[in-house]
Amino acid sequence: MTRFSRMTPSALLASLGLLAATATLAADAKPSFESLDKNGDGKISLTEASNNDALFVAFKSLDTNKDGELTREEFAKYK
Incomplete structure (x- = not known):
């Protein structure tokens, strides 16, 4: 028996909702300047x-x- 098969339907829905909310927050998060400046020149090119x-x-x-x-x-x- 898997861990998910022991979950109640409402617990499963709540878990899925939490995952969806987390994914939305991650998508909306502003990336850091450093993570986008791949070549480290202090600027972000269009590429x-x-x-x-x-x-x-x-x-x-x-x-x-x-x-x-x-x-x-x-x-x-x-x-």
């Missing part, structure tokens, strides 16, 4: 930003000096 869908979409509006890279200051305005 580096493409690893995060939401940042990629927001990139153009965040890049206020239009140099094709996000500085820490520009990235700080994200979300």
